Amino acid sequence: MGTYIVIAVTAALLVYVLVSYNSLVNLRNRVREAFATMDVYLKKRWDLIPNIVETVKGYAKHEKETLESVVNLRNSSYDKMGQDDKIAADGQITGALSKLMALAESYPDLKANQNFMQLSTELSKVEEDIANSRKYYNAVVRNYNNAVQMFPSNLVSAIFGFKEMAMFETAERENVKVQF
Numbered sequence: 001m002g003t004y005i006v007i008a009v010t011a012a013l014l015v016y017v018l019v020s021y022n023s024l025v026n027l028r029n030r031v032r033e034a035f036a037t038m039d040v041y042l043k044k045r046w047d048l049i050p051n052i053v054e055t056v057k058g059y060a061k062h063e064k065e066t067l068e069s070v071v072n073l074r075n076s077s078y079d080k081m082g083q084d085d086k087i088a089a090d091g092q093i094t095g096a097l098s099k100l101m102a103l104a105e106s107y108p109d110l111k112a113n114q115n116f117m118q119l120s121t122e123l124s125k126v127e128e129d130i131a132n133s134r135k136y137y138n139a140v141v142r143n144y145n146n147a148v149q150m151f152p153s154n155l156v157s158a159i160f161g162f163k164e165m166a167m168f169e170t171a172e173r174e175n176v177k178v179q180f
Helices: 002-059 064-074 083-105 108-112 114-149 153-160
Strands: none
Touching: 002 064, 002 083, 002 108, 002 114, 002 153, 064 083, 083 108, 083 114, 108 114, 114 153
C-alpha cells in the first residue's frame, strides 16, 4: 500500500511539473509574441522619422540641434538591435520626436504643409498603436513574471531556467516648452 502512495504522489508531482513547465513556455511565447507585435509598430515609426525630419528641415534650417539629435538617434541599425536596445531606443526617440513636433508647432507654414500633415497623422496613429501594444506587452509580462515568481511554479521556473522579463517602461522626461 505504501508503494502505491509513493507512486501516486510521484505521478502527481510529475504531472504538476509538466503542466507548470508547459504553462511557463506558453506564457514566455506570449511575451515574445507581444513584443513582436509592438516591434512592428516601433519599426514603422522608425521608418517614418527620416520623412518627418526632411519635411521639417526645409522649414526649420536654423533648428539644427533638434534635427541632428533625431537623426543621430535614428541612424543606428534597428534590425541589429536586441529587445532591450529597442526598448531603450524607444524612450529616446519618443523624447526626440516630442521636441521635433513642438518645433513644428512654431512654423505655421509647416503645420499647413500637406506632406507634414499626412506624416504627422501617420505618426500619431503609430504612437497610439505603440501605446496599445505596450499595454498588452506589459500585461503579458506581468502574467509571465507572476508565474515565474509565485510558489509553487517558481520552483519549476527555477529548475528549468525561466527568468523574469522586463516591463516596457517609459523614461521620465521633461515636458517640452512650446513658445511662439
